[in-house]
Amino acid sequence: MTMKNQLEEPPMQPEKTIRLFIADDHELVRDGIRARLEDDPSIEIVGEAANGKQAIERINAANPDLVLLDINMPEMNGFETVEQFRKLGMEQKVLFLSLYDNKEYVRRAKVLGTNGYMLKDVSQAEMIATISKAVQGGFHVTSSLDDCLDNTTSDLPMLTEREQEVLAAIAIGKLNKQIAGELNISVRTVESHRSAIRQKTGGGNAASLAKVASDLGLL
Template sequence: MDNNSQKIRVLLVDDHPLVLDGIRSRLEDDGHIDVIAEASNGEEALHLAGEHKPDIVLMDINMPVMNGIEAAEKFSAELPDIRLLMLTMHDSREYITRVLKAGAKGYILKDVSSNEMISAIKAVYEGKTYYSSGVTDILVNEGTNKQVPLTDREKTILQLLAEGNSNKHVARELDISVRTVETHRRNIKRKLSVKTSAGLVKYAIENGIVEL
């Protein structure tokens, strides 16, 4: 981007005023970025975005009233032309995948340098996706988990669980004990290196075991 290019118009969203001040200062030092507004929660961000039409929304996840994941879903539905870049301290696989599914175009951690934050904004503005190095490592490691084979019985149980059935319902369906279902569930989580039910559902969807 040269000096004659139009500035990238950014809306900052974070519920900590000191964080907002720090980010604004870091971005405006670049000369190619214009922070046009600031919001302290997702609901306010949606209102301001509709009013100011920023190019990029740089948004935290944990916020009152409406968090970043909920806001990302609403942005995708109501303001799809505005690109979302998440800036957060959360480096868990679950947060990353939920945000990306909600429509965010990038995910960077709050410990990134000023230069990397600016590079992320410019990349997303140009229509690319951007993940900071720590996020990329997590996504790559997640990909390796997909190579772990599940038995046919484990796949059947995973399918039933991912469809929202309880352990008791799965036990009745397969004519096995609830304890056996719980054991299979623990083994599946261990094999896939996931800790939550959401992680199981995500794996099942991405690997064609269930459909959305």
């Protein structure tokens, strides 16, 4: 367990250009990223997509070193897209780009084995730095999120899958009875989950649970 395998790709020149693929549903944001990075000779933008589906179709042809992936996209969001990558055997490095400094998002990004989480409010310098680091491997977040990293496994609510299902249903206004029907469990079980969710999240009534759900990115 030495530091050897830190350099898996052997002959890496110091000035090798990074082949970057951008997936974001807003053309405006893509333009912004382009504008920022095109000055930098060490980064080359080799492709774009406006959603996860397009990304999957186009990435292999573009053969990027790193995929800059927005989380909130229509059709297929960033997380789902990465899951698809894995299923299809695509092993590109991924750096998430998101508007939200949401601990749960950061946690999921880490759990998925991606290489970083970057907020959209970063400066040009930090964006370039984070991209460079993500390409090397490991998991990197932009500075304002540093604190999310430490407690990423301990501090967070960490709802179980079932609890997340139930919470998502609660958040869109479903009644316990409906939820029970859809999940094929008894109303009492739904209540049990609900109560567990309340305990873990500190949320009180149904409305505040809805807020929690949206904070957790379950909608």
